[in-house]
Amino acid sequence: MALFSRSRRLPDPLRRSLDLRADAILASAPLVDGRWAVSARRALHLVGEEGAVRTPWADVDRGSLDAATSTLTVHWVSGARTELALDPDADAWDFAQSFRERVQQSVVHVEHVSVPGARGPVRVALRRDEYGDLFTQVIGDGTVDLGDAAVSRAVAAAEAHVRAEAGLAP
Incomplete structure (x- = not known):
C-alpha cells in the first residue's frame, strides 16, 4: 500500500535531466548527499541539482553493499571506487537488486x-x-x-x- 511505503520516487526535474537515450529506469534510490542513484537498463546514473553523470554498466566491475551503513561501494573497471551512501530512511532494496542484476547482465x-x-x-x-x-x-x-x-x-x-x-x- 503506497500510504505506508518508505520508498520515494525520483523527483520529476531530476528524471528529466537524465540522458536516457531511449532507455528505461528500473529503480532509483536517494543518497544522503541529496543526489539520487538511478539504475536503467543500459547505464548507471548519478543525478542531483548539479547535473547527472551517466556510466554504462560495462564500466562497472562490481559493487558491494554494506547493509549496516547502507553504503554501496561501486568498483569501476579502472580500479577506482565510489562510495554511495544510500539514504537509510529509504527502501533501497530495489535499487541494490537492480544494480546487481545489471552488472551481471553485462x-x-x-x-x-x-x-x-x-x-x-x-x-x-x-x-x-x-x-x-x-x-x-x-x-x-x-x-x-x-x-x-x-x-x-x-x-x-x-x-x-x-x-x-x-x-x-x-
Missing part, C-alpha cells in the same frame, strides 16, 4: 589468469556493451606489469581464447 564470461608478479589473478571478461555488442575487458590490480613480456603474452593468450570461445575475431 558479463557474459570471465576467465582468471595468473600472471607473474601480480598479487592476484587477472580477469579477462567477455562483456556486453549497452547496445548488446560483445567485447573483451582485461581487469587486474595495480601490480600487473604489461611491460613484462611473459605477462603480456599470458594476458593476450587468455583474451584471444575468450574471444575465440565467443566467435569473435582475435
Whole structure:
C-alpha cells in the first residue's frame, strides 16, 4: 500500500535531466548527499541539482553493499571506487537488486589468469556493451606489469581464447 511505503520516487526535474537515450529506469534510490542513484537498463546514473553523470554498466566491475551503513561501494573497471551512501530512511532494496542484476547482465564470461608478479589473478571478461555488442575487458590490480613480456603474452593468450570461445575475431 503506497500510504505506508518508505520508498520515494525520483523527483520529476531530476528524471528529466537524465540522458536516457531511449532507455528505461528500473529503480532509483536517494543518497544522503541529496543526489539520487538511478539504475536503467543500459547505464548507471548519478543525478542531483548539479547535473547527472551517466556510466554504462560495462564500466562497472562490481559493487558491494554494506547493509549496516547502507553504503554501496561501486568498483569501476579502472580500479577506482565510489562510495554511495544510500539514504537509510529509504527502501533501497530495489535499487541494490537492480544494480546487481545489471552488472551481471553485462558479463557474459570471465576467465582468471595468473600472471607473474601480480598479487592476484587477472580477469579477462567477455562483456556486453549497452547496445548488446560483445567485447573483451582485461581487469587486474595495480601490480600487473604489461611491460613484462611473459605477462603480456599470458594476458593476450587468455583474451584471444575468450574471444575465440565467443566467435569473435582475435
